[in-house]
Amino acid sequence: MKIRLTLFLLIISLLTITGCGKRVVDLEQVSPEEKIVIKFSHVVAENTPKGLAAQRFATLVKERTHGRVEVQVFPNSTLYKDGEEIQALQNGLVQIIAPATSKLSGLYPQWQVLDLPYAFEDVNAVHEAMSGYIGNRLCDSLKQNNMQALAFWDNGFKQMTNSQRPLVNPADFQGLSFRVMINSQVLKKEFERLNARAVEGTFNDLYRALDSHEVDGQENTMSNIYSKNLYKVQPYLTLSNHGYMGYVVLTNQQFWTGLPEEVREVLESTLVEVTEWEHEQAFILDKQSLEKIVDSGLVQVHQQTEAEKKLWLIMLKPVYSEFKNLIGNDMIDYLEKMHSQ
Known part of the structure; x- marks a missing residue:
């Protein structure tokens, strides 16, 4: 009788564990050999569109894989800086990065198509281009270096800031120096066309360079200007929307x-969802950041008029023809058709 009772309890125990023949896995208790760790490195603050999206992606992945996959996010260049993260990705030291598209230009000059002045009327035009011909062409170029694009995230349109004077007409740039992102020859040429000096520099060093007056100004999105406190050392802001800044979420293709x-x-599937959310957040944060900067009372803000935009375009439009062969006639033609519609 005692043996039967023991056998009965053993059977009940096995049925409870296996769920009547189906193996129940406690996914909250993942063994070390089953766990997948993904390092996600980026260079901006956590309270920016990219920073928030990276963290949301990490949280959702952990929930949806029940801890099997852990995305470790390293913001603010804590793991790798500008100019280092692409090499780290190729070497397998990180698994995901999200650099500004301009920073790919060292390896892929055609990515500078996104840096061209006034290339896109609004963010919808950007999304149309990146989900279509231009995006496909750019993504294909990554394969030769074992990289794969997973998503395109917005930051917003860039505005001009400086410490010397309001930037209203092209002549106002004369003699000033501006930090530009590394690798993009288009960005350097734009400031040269405006008779200013372009100085390549990393994002993590930007505040120091501005505060010490190593450079007079810079171009950036509102969320970056606010989150990095750039407005505290840049009393003049021109809302020009002269260029778009976005990020490409990249992974090591072999990984x-x-x-x-x-x-x-x-x-x-999580990236698709997070990308849609990120686009919405970028729009919201752009507006909120501008409002906070205006409320600070530290900055003189100038909204560019259509007449002023035309004057800037006269100075900057030759950049298109100068880089047509390097970027690709087909992509420049695509942009020009978009402009004519």
């Missing part, structure tokens, strides 16, 4: 294709 299919599907 990505080597993931289990079910894990990759969760990551991809």
Whole structure:
């Protein structure tokens, strides 16, 4: 009788554990050999569109894989700086990065198409281009260096700031120096066309360079200007929307294709969802950041008029023809057709 009772309890225990023949896995208790760690490195603050989206992606992935996949986010250049993260990705030291598209120009000159002045009327035009011909062409170029684009995230349109005087007409740039992102020859040429000096510099060093007056000004989105306190050392702001700044979420292609299919599907579907959310947040943060900067009382803000925009375009338009061969006639033609519609 005692043996039967013991056997009965053992059977009940096994049925409880296996769920009547189906193996129940406690996904909250993932063994070390099953866990997948993904390092996500970026250079901006956590309270920016990219910073918020990276953290949201990490949180959702952990929830949806029940801890099997851990995305470790390293913001503010805490892991790798500008100019270092692409090499780190190729070497497998990180698995995801999200650089500004301009920073890919050292390897892929055609990515400078996104740096061209007044290339896009609004963010919808950017999304149309990146989900179509231009985006496909740019993504294809990454494959030769074992990289794969996973998503395109918005930051917003760039505005001009400086410490010397209001920037209203092209002549106001004369003799000033401006920090530009590394690798993009288009950005350097734009300031040269405005008779200003372009100085390449990393984002993490930007505040120091402005505060010490190593450079007079810079171009950036409102969320970056606010989150990095650039407005505190840049009393003049021109709302020009002269260029778009976006990010491409990149992974090491060999790493990505080597993931289990079910894990990759969760990551991809989550990225689609987070990308839509990120686009909304970028718009909201852009507006909120401008409001906070205006409320600070530290900055004189000038809204560019259509007449002023035309004057800037006269100075900057030759950049298109100068870089047509380097970027690609087809992509320049695509942009010009968009402008004519």
